[in-house]
Amino acid sequence: MDRKIFEELLSAREYKAVRSILNVMNAVDIAGLLSELEDKELVLAFRLIPKDKAADVFANMESSLQTNLVEMFTERELKVILDELFLDDTVDLLEDLPANLVTRILETVDREKRNQINVLLNYPDDSAGSIMTTEYVDLRKHTTVAQALTHIRRVGIHKETIYTCYILEQRRLVGIVTAKDLLTMDDDVTMEEIMETDIKSVNTHTDQEEVVRLFRRYDLLALPVVDADNFMVGIVTFDDAMDVMVDEATEDISKMAAVNPSEKSYFDTSVFQHAKNRIVWLLILMLSSTVTGILITRYEKAFDVVPLLVSFIPMLMDTGGNCGSQSSALIIRGIALDEVHFKDIFRAMFKEFRVALLVGPLLALANGIRIMLMYHDAALALIVGSSLVATIIISKLLGCILPLLAKKANLDPALMSAPIISTLVDACSILVYFSIATAMLPQL
Amino acid sequence: MDRKIFEELLSAREYKAVRSILNVMNAVDIAGLLSELEDKELVLAFRLIPKDKAADVFANMESSLQTNLVEMFTERELKVILDELFLDDTVDLLEDLPANLVTRILETVDREKRNQINVLLNYPDDSAGSIMTTEYVDLRKHTTVAQALTHIRRVGIHKETIYTCYILEQRRLVGIVTAKDLLTMDDDVTMEEIMETDIKSVNTHTDQEEVVRLFRRYDLLALPVVDADNFMVGIVTFDDAMDVMVDEATEDISKMAAVNPSEKSYFDTSVFQHAKNRIVWLLILMLSSTVTGILITRYEKAFDVVPLLVSFIPMLMDTGGNCGSQSSALIIRGIALDEVHFKDIFRAMFKEFRVALLVGPLLALANGIRIMLMYHDAALALIVGSSLVATIIISKLLGCILPLLAKKANLDPALMSAPIISTLVDACSILVYFSIATAMLPQL
Numbered sequence: 001m002d003r004k005i006f007e008e009l010l011s012a013r014e015y016k017a018v019r020s021i022l023n024v025m026n027a028v029d030i031a032g033l034l035s036e037l038e039d040k041e042l043v044l045a046f047r048l049i050p051k052d053k054a055a056d057v058f059a060n061m062e063s064s065l066q067t068n069l070v071e072m073f074t075e076r077e078l079k080v081i082l083d084e085l086f087l088d089d090t091v092d093l094l095e096d097l098p099a100n101l102v103t104r105i106l107e108t109v110d111r112e113k114r115n116q117i118n119v120l121l122n123y124p125d126d127s128a129g130s131i132m133t134t135e136y137v138d139l140r141k142h143t144t145v146a147q148a149l150t151h152i153r154r155v156g157i158h159k160e161t162i163y164t165c166y167i168l169e170q171r172r173l174v175g176i177v178t179a180k181d182l183l184t185m186d187d188d189v190t191m192e193e194i195m196e197t198d199i200k201s202v203n204t205h206t207d208q209e210e211v212v213r214l215f216r217r218y219d220l221l222a223l224p225v226v227d228a229d230n231f232m233v234g235i236v237t238f239d240d241a242m243d244v245m246v247d248e249a250t251e252d253i254s255k256m257a258a259v260n261p262s263e264k265s266y267f268d269t270s271v272f273q274h275a276k277n278r279i280v281w282l283l284i285l286m287l288s289s290t291v292t293g294i295l296i297t298r299y300e301k302a303f304d305v306v307p308l309l310v311s312f313i314p315m316l317m318d319t320g321g322n323c324g325s326q327s328s329a330l331i332i333r334g335i336a337l338d339e340v341h342f343k344d345i346f347r348a349m350f351k352e353f354r355v356a357l358l359v360g361p362l363l364a365l366a367n368g369i370r371i372m373l374m375y376h377d378a379a380l381a382l383i384v385g386s387s388l389v390a391t392i393i394i395s396k397l398l399g400c401i402l403p404l405l406a407k408k409a410n411l412d413p414a415l416m417s418a419p420i421i422s423t424l425v426d427a428c429s430i431l432v433y434f435s436i437a438t439a440m441l442p443q444l
Numbered sequence: 445m446d447r448k449i450f451e452e453l454l455s456a457r458e459y460k461a462v463r464s465i466l467n468v469m470n471a472v473d474i475a476g477l478l479s480e481l482e483d484k485e486l487v488l489a490f491r492l493i494p495k496d497k498a499a500d501v502f503a504n505m506e507s508s509l510q511t512n513l514v515e516m517f518t519e520r521e522l523k524v525i526l527d528e529l530f531l532d533d534t535v536d537l538l539e540d541l542p543a544n545l546v547t548r549i550l551e552t553v554d555r556e557k558r559n560q561i562n563v564l565l566n567y568p569d570d571s572a573g574s575i576m577t578t579e580y581v582d583l584r585k586h587t588t589v590a591q592a593l594t595h596i597r598r599v600g601i602h603k604e605t606i607y608t609c610y611i612l613e614q615r616r617l618v619g620i621v622t623a624k625d626l627l628t629m630d631d632d633v634t635m636e637e638i639m640e641t642d643i644k645s646v647n648t649h650t651d652q653e654e655v656v657r658l659f660r661r662y663d664l665l666a667l668p669v670v671d672a673d674n675f676m677v678g679i680v681t682f683d684d685a686m687d688v689m690v691d692e693a694t695e696d697i698s699k700m701a702a703v704n705p706s707e708k709s710y711f712d713t714s715v716f717q718h719a720k721n722r723i724v725w726l727l728i729l730m731l732s733s734t735v736t737g738i739l740i741t742r743y744e745k746a747f748d749v750v751p752l753l754v755s756f757i758p759m760l761m762d763t764g765g766n767c768g769s770q771s772s773a774l775i776i777r778g779i780a781l782d783e784v785h786f787k788d789i790f791r792a793m794f795k796e797f798r799v800a801l802l803v804g805p806l807l808a809l810a811n812g813i814r815i816m817l818m819y820h821d822a823a824l825a826l827i828v829g830s831s832l833v834a835t836i837i838i839s840k841l842l843g844c845i846l847p848l849l850a851k852k853a854n855l856d857p858a859l860m861s862a863p864i865i866s867t868l869v870d871a872c873s874i875l876v877y878f879s880i881a882t883a884m885l886p887q888l
Contacts, residue, residue: 026642028662157628184601198470218472219683239663249693257773266778275802278770289762293755300751307744311737314870318733322863326722329701333694334710358719418862419766426758
């Protein structure tokens with residue numbers, strides 16, 4: 001839908017046309033369209049959305065827009081939306097709202113819902129509890145397929161997902177039946193006969209990374225969440241798992257570039273927040289790289305005698321840094337995907353060592369040819385070449401050891417990536433380079 | 445299940461116990477367990493898996509194990525597996541098998557399936573066609589809910605997903621009905637009355653990145669795929685979309701570390717292949733960074749007079765590189781998540797410029813204090829500080845401009861990340877640094 005035409009229809013008060021348009025569009029696209037409107041137009045357009053779609057559109061909006069809408073809603077409008085909103089979407093909304101609006105919302109919902117919301121709000125960030133919903137279809141062992149279908153038909157429309165049904169016995173989860181089973185089995189079969197009992201579930205405090213790992217590994221649509229007493233308390237649905245998956249990758253990419261991850265999108269993050277997210281690592285890395293500078297001053301005499309030596313410093317530092325980043329990126333990703341574990345550390349080191357032995361001499365050769373062509377100096381080519389090989393071996397090894405050690409120490413492996421490794425490799429390469437140069441050049 | 449116990453049971457020929465164990469385990473975990481066995485034990489254990497699970501276990505195995513199994517299977521066993529295997533899993537299998545085994549498999553399946561497989565195999569890599577399955581539930585407009593349920597009950601068990609049903613009219617897709625609709629609507633309602641007509645679909649040649657974008661945006665379970673004539677040809681299911689999502693993030697992370705992405709996991713990639721994936725970029729970057737080295741030689745006189753100048757080179761280069769990586773990582777991820785577009789380039793530049801103005805002076809100050817403490821040299825602090833600020837501004841701008849330009853030129857923005865940007869920033873920082881130094885120090 002073209003935004004301009006939509007805005008013109010709105011300001012021309014062609015509400016019937018606007019309603020028809022909103023009637024055929026889906027909730028996600030309506031949310032996208034509305035997010036480009038001014039506040040006044042926004043609330044006007046929102047009121048024209050068909051009742052059965054309004055809550056869905058609301059759930060798909062950015063939190064800043066949700067805040068604006070909640071501020072402008074009447075009590076009645078707010079109540080209608082909150083009644084329709086899924087519980088986990090309500091909790092997401094509350095997490096981003098200013099305190100006065102949170103109070104207003106908690107006053108609007110009924111007591112039972114308020115209690116559920118309060119429980120969900122109290123789960124730690126990034127835990128399964130914080131992304132689950134307490135709405136799901138539960139059945140009993142002796143329920144028949146026909147009874148189950150009738151039950152779903154009655155309550156199912158209010159449940160976020162009905163495709164996986166949970167068989168409970170005294171609130172404990174004993175089996176799972178899928179909607180596919182219900183649709184393809186005979187009416188008089190009981191749940192006990194068809195339920196899957198090899199159940200994957202998580203605890204309310206399980207980290208959301210583990211939740212995502214289970215979704216990926218078992219191609220799940222929903223994952224049950226149990227509390228400390230093994231009582232079933234909710235489910236995580238695949239759409240939320242997909243969001244977490246994307247967020248985790250974003251977080252890793254940020255950390256690998258020495259940026260504290262932000263939950264907001266690039267443009268939604270303020271300049272000040274961007275600076276804050278970046279300055280700490282920059283400062284640490286800058287001060288660490290002065291160590292390399294100080295090392296260089298120790299070899300002042302060397303480049304006093306052979307000034308050309310200085311000109312190879314950037315090449316050595318860059319190549320070392322790049323080699324280290326390559327290894328660390330692959331290892332960090334391997335850890336995130338559960339393909340590389342700490343117990344593999346020696347296997348990984350041996351692999352990186354052999355890669356370095358292939359890559360190093362090749363690069364040294366290319367560089368040697370360049371030096372011979374430009375300076376006709378075989379000694380120089382040998383010094384730079386052997387420093388290069390040594391640097392590459394060191395950086396490939398550091399690139400694979402450090403993320404694995406971080407993992408072992410329960411730190412995020414993504415922190416041990418390009419920036420830190422480059423800084424470490426810099427110091428090593430300078431030491432190696434000038435040691436070799438001092439040893440090989442008689443005049444130093 | 446403990447692998448050792450399982451192996452002992454196998455070698456003690458306790459097949460009844462093994463069968464019982466395999467009976468309660470789920471397919472994914474069985475695949476994991478079997479992948480640790482020797483070839484002989486593998487085929488033995490595989491034969492003990494309950495019939496209804498065998499194909500599912502097979503589909504969840506790594507391609508190297510699938511190859512081994514196909515080689516050891518009898519004709520009959522192969523046929524049983526292939527009959528049960530979903531079409532998209534069969535195609536995945538064929539893509540990784542050696543040619544002689546591909547022929548053997550194509551000879552085993554019936555003609556209709558062979559034709560479908562050949563069509564699927566011909567779609568370009570990374571296209572929607574290459575990840576779709578041609579098995580889905582299709583219904584007509586006038587079908588009633590009761591008829592639809594009966595139809596699903598009859599055919600559904602063989603379809604990969606039955607939760608979204610497609611309403612076709614002369615092979616063209618006109619509507620979508622979910623299993624939730626079918627389960628909650630009255631028996632005599634027709635598809636036409638309840639179908640959603642605002643359909644998201646893709647073409648067989650649509651890039652899989654776009655497929656994933658649609659899954660994420662609309663929280664889909666399945667996405668219909670149409671051909672050039674708008675005839676419905678298949679669906680992509682959410683589990684495959686999830687895999688693509690993970691693969692795309694891995695690919696971006698690899699490229700951002702100057703590694704050609706590999707489809708295999710870290711340890712499954714050979715040392716030679718690892719070296720091959722890394723050497724090209726290393727070579728390009730190494731030769732580019734020699735430009736910085738050559739620039740340095742132009743200022744030989746300067747560090748001849750003030751040798752201390754050299755010691756700040758690593759700090760300047762590293763900080764510039766880190767600042768550039770931070771910006772480029774955020775912009776690249778923003779582009780991948782569809783949050784940052786080329787049209788935003790000036791907005792992004794302005795944002796990065798302001799971030800640089802916050803971050804730069806702070807770092808310069810920290811560095812200035814260090815220089816004053818160590819060398820008591822205000823002129824040096826000023827030279828290094830102003831070079832630092834200039835370098836940071838340049839690198840933040842390059843970090844946001846280059847990925848966006850790459851996107852505009854239809855290149856992968858992930859290529860314009862840390863390694864390339866560091867190399868470019870290095871040269872800039874050296875130029876700025878020595879120009880400022882030459883201008884400010886009278887003795888140079």
